[in-house]
Amino acid sequence: MTGDAVEVLRLGDRAVAEYVWRPSLPASLAPRPYLHPIRTLAGTTVTELMPASHRHHLGxxxxxxxxxxxxxxxxxTFLPGHGPAWLDNHGSQVHLRWLRRRPDQLMHTLRWTGIDxxxxLYERRTVSWQPAGPDAWALDFTFALTNMTERELPIRSPAAHGRAGAGYGGFFWRAPSGRCRVTAPTESVHGDRARWLSVAGDRWTLVFLGGDEETRGDRWFVRTRDYVGVGSSLAWDEPLVLAPxxxxxxxxxxxxxxxDLPPGRAAAYADDFAA
Structure with a gap:
């Protein structure tokens, strides 16, 4: 989009992703940095940006x-007893300064501001990338949030307000729409904790894993009906409250x-990349 500021992620001579760190977006989309397009090494795009059904999904x-x-x-915004409603309450995530810009890593700080x-919140974000074999690469995404107010800040999902199953909020990946297969070491992964999960679509596979113990304690949000989206939820059905x-x-x-990766290889990635 016009006015965007972009960093290109490369592995050798391949451009595998673009990080839009200062996007030009309307307030209703909650402007924030995003990665799109993300591609496999063969060039298949594995993200979607502002699809017609969910314009606020940003790669x-x-x-x-x-x-x-x-x-x-x-x-x-989901309101208890009412349902989703349009409110004038959208925040934004604004780039502050770069801490590191290397060929395999980006690190910067952001502030999360309300509409007023x-x-x-203050955020320190690190995006790293590396090869993961002849036909794969790994995106390592770390974010740290600090409450900048003098009051408690509750982080909530719609599920915390009573919308069953809607525990989303945190790291979120909007994948290409279409038929896909979800595999995990647990019988059911949506709303559950799993060491890893994989989503296989047309000519691509994504393997998601919590990179540390705290992240592995969060539940996964997985949706394959209507659209394909995967997220690691900060607050499933109870608020996560940050003290001042x-x-x-x-x-x-x-x-x-x-x-299409076999489950054994997906599980091996969890061994390779988890701390």
Whole structure:
């Protein structure tokens, strides 16, 4: 989009992703940095940006349904007893400064501001990438949030307000729509904890894993009906409350592979990349 500021992620001579760190977006989409397009080594795109049904889905981003009443997800806000509603409450994530810009890593700071310009959260974000074999590469995404207010900040999903199964909010990946297969070491992965999960589509596979113990304690949000989306949820059905000046840190590693990976190989990636 016109006015975007972009960093291109490369492995050798291949451009595998673009990181839009200062996007030009309307307020209703909760403007925030995002990764799109993300591609396999063979060039297959494995993200979607602003699809017609969910314009606020921005490739790969950190998107939270509610922080103390502010919507950092975009679109409508779920209200108990009412349902989704359009509110004038959208926040934004604004780039502050670069800490590192290397051929295999980007690190910068951001502030999360409410619609009135008040600063709610400070973020330190690191995006790293590396090869993961002849037909795959790994995206390592870490974010640390700090409460910048003098009050408690509750982080909530719609499920915390009573919308069953809608525990989304945190790291979120909008994948290409279409038929896909989800595999995990647990019988059911949506709303559950799993060491890893994989989503296989047409000529591609994504393997998601929590990169540290704290992230592995979060539940997965997985949707394959209507659209394909995977997220690591910060607050499933109970608020996550940050005390004044307290913080949290999460790390998610995603392996982006060509073809259809067998479960054994997906599990091996969890051994390779998890701390």
């Amino acid at each position: 790969v981003s950190v998107a939270v349904a509610e922080v103390d009443g502010a919507n950092f997800w975009g679109g409508r 310009g008040s600063i709610l 000046h307290a913080g949290l840190r999460r790390r998610i590693v995603t392996v982006i592979a060509d073809g």
